[in-house]
Amino acid sequence: MSRDYANRKPKSAAKAGKTSRSTKRSAPKRRLPILPWLxxxxxxxxxxxFLWLINGSSESSDALVPVTNKPTTSQPVKETPQAPKDPNALPPKPTEEWTYLEELENKNVEVDVPNSGVVSSGLYQMQCGSFRQESQANQMKARIAFMGMEAQxxxxxxxxxxxxxxxxxxxxxxxxxxxxxxxxxxxGINTCKIWLWQ
Structure with a gap:
């Protein structure tokens, strides 16, 4: 008995072919998705x-506007000869239309200054510190003297x-x-108070 070993398939490959054919036959068919198509x-x-609405609205708006085809007559514009202008010349001075400037110049303003609460002849003093020790008071007096003012x-x-x-x-x-x-x-001294002179 002669066997054809060249055309013979191995057993494992034959089994694999049968199983792949069987899976192809048993696989369900794919359906096209309906949702994306809808x-x-x-x-x-x-x-x-939307396009139909736009087209209809333009036709209705055209119907509302009456179109009149008036013949346009073009008449030649006659140019009057003018003298050559000086490029450095100033334009004419504009005329003022405002009257409030004259009213403000001629207006008198009267101000009443009440004298109540104003002490005309009073003298004022400023106290910047109060200390228990005289040395501390003299130190503040020296600081004020460096600022150009005289303290007591x-x-x-x-x-x-x-x-x-x-x-x-x-x-x-x-x-x-x-x-x-x-x-x-x-x-740098923020403790000064102003009082009437005593």
């Missing part, structure tokens, strides 16, 4: 409806003991005292 058809139809150290006795006050003044007006206080504040 979505695409819906989009195309809505786009077509006053000793006062009261019910709560002896105090040394650092006082500046007298100032002729409260405005002068305020200027002095701003100068001292720029130097």
């Amino acid at each position: 979505l695409a058809i819906g989009l195309i139809s809505s786009f077509g409806y 150290v006053r000793r006062s006795e009261g019910t709560n003991g002896i105090w040394y006050r650092v006082v500046l003044g007298p100032f002729k007006s409260k405005r002068d005292a305020e200027r002095g206080r701003h100068t001292i504040q720029n130097g």
